[in-house]
Amino acid sequence: MGNRTEEDYNFVFKVVLIGESGVGKTNLLSRFTRNEFSHDSRTTIGVEFSTRTVMLGTAAIKAQIWDTAGLERYRAITSAYYRGAVGALLVFDLTKHQTYAVVERWLKELYDHAEATIVVMLVGNKSDLSQAREVPTEEARMFAENNGLLFLETSALDSTNVELAFETVLKEIFAKVSKQTQNSTRTNAITLGGAQAGQEPGPGEKRACCISL
Amino acid sequence: MGAPSRRESASDTAPLQRSQSLPHSVTVALGGTSDPSTLSSSALSEREASRLDKFKQLLAGPNTDLEELRKLSWSGIPKSVRPITWKLLSGYLPANVERRPATLQRKQKEYFAFIEHYYDSRHDDAHQDTYRQIHIDIPRMSPEALILQPKVTEIFERILFIWAIRHPASGYVQGINDLVTPFFVVFMCEHIEEEDVDAADVSRVPADVLRNVEADTYWCMSRLLDGIQDNYTFAQPGIQMKVKMLEELVSRIDEQVHRHLERHEVRYLQFAFRWMNNLLMREVPLHCTIRLWDTYQSEPEGFSHFHLYVCAAFLGRWRKEILEERDFQEDASVSMEDSLSDGAQELRASSKRTSWRKAFQARPLCAEC
Numbered sequence: 001m002g003n004r005t006e007e008d009y010n011f012v013f014k015v016v017l018i019g020e021s022g023v024g025k026t027n028l029l030s031r032f033t034r035n036e037f038s039h040d041s042r043t044t045i046g047v048e049f050s051t052r053t054v055m056l057g058t059a060a061i062k063a064q065i066w067d068t069a070g071l072e073r074y075r076a077i078t079s080a081y082y083r084g085a086v087g088a089l090l091v092f093d094l095t096k097h098q099t100y101a102v103v104e105r106w107l108k109e110l111y112d113h114a115e116a117t118i119v120v121m122l123v124g125n126k127s128d129l130s131q132a133r134e135v136p137t138e139e140a141r142m143f144a145e146n147n148g149l150l151f152l153e154t155s156a157l158d159s160t161n162v163e164l165a166f167e168t169v170l171k172e173i174f175a176k177v178s179k180q181t182q183n184s185t186r187t188n189a190i191t192l193g194g195a196q197a198g199q200e201p202g203p204g205e206k207r208a209c210c211i212s213l
Numbered sequence: 214m215g216a217p218s219r220r221e222s223a224s225d226t227a228p229l230q231r232s233q234s235l236p237h238s239v240t241v242a243l244g245g246t247s248d249p250s251t252l253s254s255s256a257l258s259e260r261e262a263s264r265l266d267k268f269k270q271l272l273a274g275p276n277t278d279l280e281e282l283r284k285l286s287w288s289g290i291p292k293s294v295r296p297i298t299w300k301l302l303s304g305y306l307p308a309n310v311e312r313r314p315a316t317l318q319r320k321q322k323e324y325f326a327f328i329e330h331y332y333d334s335r336h337d338d339a340h341q342d343t344y345r346q347i348h349i350d351i352p353r354m355s356p357e358a359l360i361l362q363p364k365v366t367e368i369f370e371r372i373l374f375i376w377a378i379r380h381p382a383s384g385y386v387q388g389i390n391d392l393v394t395p396f397f398v399v400f401m402c403e404h405i406e407e408e409d410v411d412a413a414d415v416s417r418v419p420a421d422v423l424r425n426v427e428a429d430t431y432w433c434m435s436r437l438l439d440g441i442q443d444n445y446t447f448a449q450p451g452i453q454m455k456v457k458m459l460e461e462l463v464s465r466i467d468e469q470v471h472r473h474l475e476r477h478e479v480r481y482l483q484f485a486f487r488w489m490n491n492l493l494m495r496e497v498p499l500h501c502t503i504r505l506w507d508t509y510q511s512e513p514e515g516f517s518h519f520h521l522y523v524c525a526a527f528l529g530r531w532r533k534e535i536l537e538e539r540d541f542q543e544d545a546s547v548s549m550e551d552s553l554s555d556g557a558q559e560l561r562a563s564s565k566r567t568s569w570r571k572a573f574q575a576r577p578l579c580a581e582c
Contacts, residue, residue: 021346021349022349040353041353042353042354042355042495043350043387045490045491046482046483046486046487047482047483049483069387098345
């Protein structure tokens, strides 16, 4: 995936990062969008986001990644942020079983608030700490398969699979959007589907919240 | 430092809805000359020395006049009298000098009875989630040099755990942990030689002194939280309401910024949620927070309503940068926060703040809107 100038993009895909607090959501985001990692990152309060524009074939995709606080109390307020999300990375810490044990609860919440067609990847983060592993790869992989989720293990610290994780999710979303486009009569104005169907999207309308799969 | 402000009467508990006479030129520099970190005690200016004298006189009597103390504290409390002044302003310490030792003793005893009664339950099924969350959050706080000292970590864990299980309507919510720090740091200052608490080795402080600091911190933090608990109850209604009020306030005092944010689809909740949840502690350095809390504790509803005006002033401080920003889709929160922390040192709560409030009072703000 290559970088492009930020103004120039064909699609905006909103992707949310969810999972228990302390699993490394913020570092996955900063590794992907800024190639940075912080050992002492503060807890995320509320919602923050960052973007990166990547090329998929000839299409420029602006990935707008929303980072949410992991604490339960915040969920009522962050639920609004699921709106318009076309992708999600459900992150757990593979060295803390407790963060994996609650994945199902997160999944339920995600499907309660987001579109059913949302692309979801289960991400076991902190693979650099393999000696402290508490969640076997195969167990998580099986869970992902049974629930129709993509799956990868990553390390935001040493960068392993971070790029691949986001890229895979974005490609999957792109494939869905392209398929939808082929079914549509307007082949080059899909940008942002749904609400504006039938209208020519203006320059200001390339917004994540308008994408519908 | 401007002249000590003549603030409105303390009986005013609805600053958003009343019209009242306000000073025309209150200028308070946060982190300005009264700031302990920028001023060594040997370099006390004449003005500062006279302010300190006023505090000392006020505190010397058998009954402290709290109304006078609030007036004096509004524009900053000298470092040496800050611990006792905070305890008085929060209502923790009685105004009557004779009653103080017994009250302190009773409250400290009460706090340690809570510990004895509840703290062992932190590994029980009912409380282990709360404890785990506190336990993982504390190392992710600042200033690290202080927080990561094992004794300090333990104190914070106890304070937060006890508070959480005694307040089940909210329990522990991330952000509450930050609110312990200013009290702890201010109360510790009395007992360490270092100018900077960050650099202090807490393990050298006698155990009984630490116990008192811990209990005092717990009670003062509890009093603060009593006034803003709806910030942390389910769905955080206090924060939702305050963010809406901030939006309403900005739309009145700075339509240009408001429209700009609207046009670029920047939601107030995106940037102001944290301002409310952590009382701007993530945005300004600790010594600025401490100075700000001098004023908050002098105001009838400092941590709830007055904070709103400070947030509006804070946003106003960055209006030029905000108006120049064309693509908030990029990194609105990030770029704004970067500039916020860079410029935090220059934070000024100026006359603007009071004149805004005036404008606001003229047209009462509906809390529900």
